Amino acid sequence: MTSLDAILDARGLTKRFAALVVLNEVDFAIAPGEAIGIVGPNGAGKTTLLNVLSGAYPPNAGSVAFAGHDVTKLDAAERNRRGIARSHQVPRPFGGMTVFENLHVAAAIGGQFSGPAANDICVEALALCGMIKLANRRADTLGLLDRKRLEMARALATDPKLILLDEIGGGLTDAEAQELVLIIRSINARGVAVVWIEHIVHILLQVVTRLVCMDAGRILADGEPRAVMRNPEVISAYLGSGAESAA
Numbered sequence: 001m002t003s004l005d006a007i008l009d010a011r012g013l014t015k016r017f018a019a020l021v022v023l024n025e026v027d028f029a030i031a032p033g034e035a036i037g038i039v040g041p042n043g044a045g046k047t048t049l050l051n052v053l054s055g056a057y058p059p060n061a062g063s064v065a066f067a068g069h070d071v072t073k074l075d076a077a078e079r080n081r082r083g084i085a086r087s088h089q090v091p092r093p094f095g096g097m098t099v100f101e102n103l104h105v106a107a108a109i110g111g112q113f114s115g116p117a118a119n120d121i122c123v124e125a126l127a128l129c130g131m132i133k134l135a136n137r138r139a140d141t142l143g144l145l146d147r148k149r150l151e152m153a154r155a156l157a158t159d160p161k162l163i164l165l166d167e168i169g170g171g172l173t174d175a176e177a178q179e180l181v182l183i184i185r186s187i188n189a190r191g192v193a194v195v196w197i198e199h200i201v202h203i204l205l206q207v208v209t210r211l212v213c214m215d216a217g218r219i220l221a222d223g224e225p226r227a228v229m230r231n232p233e234v235i236s237a238y239l240g241s242g243a244e245s246a247a
């Protein structure tokens, strides 16, 4: 993929924590509206890649371009305003606020919406995530599935072009994760590009058309999901922890 047709184009990303090289010259490009899954063993660098793409951490080397602009030096808030939204591996709602207030903050700050337009996008995001009835609930009273839904609804309230999901299915039952699959599919069907890190591979494969496997800060394989899961390097990175059964 050339940078001309990518919505996001990251080149040569390296991230170190002291002596530990967590991302090692990673190249990663996403087409507009694409749905990509990221898998890899614990500690592979998946969350760190998301952190560097979203602007939570600056890379030690490399660049990130988004919608044709170099955003490498821009912080997470500015990247969010430009259309990169994310969910966190551990949900981070404003616990003392209602669900609707949480969305409103996201719409105002990340989406720069105000007045009726802010209300409209919040209602739309709530509806898409099946949370209308929970609009007035305090966020800290929600169960795990609803906190995961809220992470996605907050991201959507910023009107993103790209949404980065970090283990949004983690800790959920299969049936609960299935509900998130429907939501993520409808987000993607609206033209929002999706990057989804997930350990539950069969859930991931219901949404993504491309799979990336990371190990030790590098991309081991990138391509058609079932071909990636059959890749011997991918299988040996997992040492049988589900990779073969998913393939």
Ligand SMILES: Nc1ncnc2c1ncn2[C@@H]1O[C@H](COP(=O)(O)OP(=O)(O)OP(=O)(O)O)[C@@H](O)[C@H]1O
Residues within 6 Å of the ligand: 017, 022, 040, 041, 042, 043, 044, 045, 046, 047, 048, 049
């Ligand atoms: N802020 C940090 N400071 C120091 N080391 C970190 C930091 N964040 C991540 N690491 C280390 O970087 C490595 C990669 O972590 P990362 O969270 O990106 O892995 P991951 O692939 O998301 O793993 P998991 O599947 O467990 O979520 C790990 O060894 C981790 O301990």
Ligand SMILES: [Mg+2]
Residues within 6 Å of the ligand: 046, 047, 048, 089, 166
């Ligand atoms: Mg992680």
